[in-house]
Amino acid sequence: MILLRTIKQALLALVIWPVAVMAGPATEQLHRFVEEVTTLQANFEQIVVDSQGNVVEEASGKFYLQRPGQFRWDYEQPFAQQIVADGKRLWFYDIDLEQVTVNAQEDALSDSPASLLSGRSVPEDNYNIVEVASDDGLYWLELTPLEADAGFQRLSLAFSDEGLQQMVMTDSFDQRTLLVFRAMQTNPNLPASTFEFVAPAGVDVVGEIDE
Secondary structure, three states: OHHHHHHHHHHHHHHOOOOOOOOOHHHHHHHHHHHHOOEEEEEEEEEEEOOOOOEEEEEEEEEEEEOOOEEEEEEEEOOOEEEEEOOOEEEEEEOOOOEEEEEEHHHHOOOOHHHHHHOOOOOHHHEEEEEEOOOOOOEEEEEEEOOOOOOOOEEEEEEEOOEEEEEEEEOOOOOEEEEEEEEEEEOOOOOHHHHOOOOOOOOEEEEOOOO
16 A cells, blocks of 8 residues: 555654764754654645656645654545554544554554654664755755665655755655645644544444454
8 A cells, every 4th residue: 555655654754863974954953853843733745756757646635743653644635534643553544435444553563664653762773874965955864774674765854944844755666755844833732632543433444443
C-alpha cells in the first residue's frame, strides 16, 4: 500500500535524533526542531513521482504530531482517508471503502525508521547524514540508511528559519515522494481527542483491537 508506506517513511523526519555531522545551518535547524518541538500542526501537499519523472499520485490534507508516539494524517484530496497512531495502535481508515485496518503500532512500524516515534533513540552508526547545498533558500539535509533493508534509499529534509518545510523520500525503486508543509504551527495545544480513533458504526474493522 503506497500511502501507508509513504507515511511510515515520512515519520522518520519528524522523530529523528541528531547524529554526529559537521555543524551547519541545516544541522542546527534539525537540532532545534528535535529539542523544541513537542506538538505540531500543518497542512501538507504530497506528490509521488516515479523513476521516469512522471507524477503518479497527488494528495493533500492536514497533519498533526505529538511526541512521543502520536500522530495523525487526515487526507482530504483526492480521497478522504485517515491514519491515526494513538501510541498503542495504528489505525488506517479508508472512508470510501468503509473499512478500518488496525495493527499494534510498534509492529506496524517495525520495518521502518518510523518506529522511533515509540521513543527509541537513533544509533549514530545507523545513518549517514550530510548537509546539501541548495539555491532555493532552504537548508537541506540528506539521510542515507546504512542498512540495506531499511526500505528507502535516502531521505532529504528542508528547513527554513521557521522550521521544517519539505521532505523528499526516495525508495528502492527510485520512486520519490515529496511532502510540502504549509501553515505550520509549532507546539499548539492539541486536544487528546486528536489522537483518539473510534471506528464509525457500520464499517468493517480488520485487525486486532483487544488490549
